[in-house]
Every structure is written in C-alpha cells, then in structure tokens.
Amino acid sequence: MKKIPLDLAKYAQAALFFIAITLSGCASTRLIDTQVSSFTPHTVAAGASYRFERLPSQQADPAQAQLEALAQQALAKVGLKQADKAPLSVQVTAVQRQESNPYQNGMNIGIGLGWVFGNGSVSIGNRGALFPGLDTQPSYWRQVSLIMRDASQTVVFESHATHEGIWRDSTAILSAMLDAALQDFPHPPAGVRRVNIEIPR
Known part of the structure; x- marks a missing residue:
C-alpha cells in the first residue's frame, strides 16, 4: 500500500477538518430565504378577527386544512384572531414543485x-x-399566497412569498414562508424584498 506523504496527509486532515466545521457550523438552524411582495390597499385593524375562505378546488383537498393551520399560527403572531363569523376573510394557497436538475x-x-x-x-x-x-439532489420550489378581503369582498391585504431550496420537509418550510409573507404586517414595505427566517434544522 502506497504511503501518503506526511505533508499531504496533514493537508488532507486540515481539509477534512474544514469540511466538518463547515457542515456542522449550521447544524442547529437553517436559513429560509424568501422573496416577498406585499400589497396593502387598505388598512387592517390591529387585533381584527378573520375566517378562512376556500376556493372550490380547495374544498376537498386534505392538505388545505393543514395549510390553514399553519396560516392560523402565522396570523396569530401578527395579532389576528380566527372567528367563524368574522367579516374579514383570508384565502391561503400554496404551490409546490420538485425539480431534479443537478x-x-x-x-x-x-x-x-x-x-x-x-x-x-x-x-x-x-x-x-x-x-x-x-x-x-432535487430542488424544491414553493410559493404561498395570502389574500384578505373585508365584508364587501374588497381586497385589503395581499402577500406572496417564494422560496427555492433543497429541504423537503414542506410543513416547516411553508410555516417559515407564511411568517415571511406576514412580516411587518399590516404595513409592509412596498416592492419585492428578501426576508430571512431561521428555523431549527
């Protein structure tokens, strides 16, 4: 068996150490970088109550209830409360696709x-x-959208968030994306912005 020169062995050990440190440095959390665009044509009162409204295509979708549960958590963080007969309606949608490109x-x-x-x-x-x-390894592209309407069906808030990454656990990623879509609610800045959310690995 051919021996590895001592200097080369030291370099190899240093390289493996660097790789180990790099891979373990972010072992506790991961960064979900999301592109967000929000629109606020009307002001939403602080602490307002809302109810979820579904499209016909969402009525029989078993994943919709889970998505709304995640949205409820995100909406609670910005002070909104769910109520069955609330005048404010919230429509939440999510689109996901997997890409197998290198x-x-x-x-x-x-x-x-x-x-x-x-x-x-x-x-x-x-x-x-x-x-x-x-x-x-595959890449996953996701988009979540939140649209709020008042009792007259006028849109009072609209927000879209997109993210592409290698993480396959949709529940954790969608939860972070919903938080990003609602960041700075009810007065988010205009235009497309990047929102970073850290979540446990």
Missing part, C-alpha cells in the same frame, strides 16, 4: 491538495465524490 450551487474550494468541496459535492483525489448523489 444541484449547482456553491463554489469549488481546493488548493492543489487533491480535494474539492463545492457545487454540491465533496471529493478527494480521483476517487470520486465522498457523498454520491449529493450533486444531483
């Missing part, structure tokens, strides 16, 4: 040491990736 985010790191870390893969020498399949 994962190309990241950057290559390596200084002639025979290892590469980045672009979704970790490799050493010519032995291939240490974690096969990591560079082709």
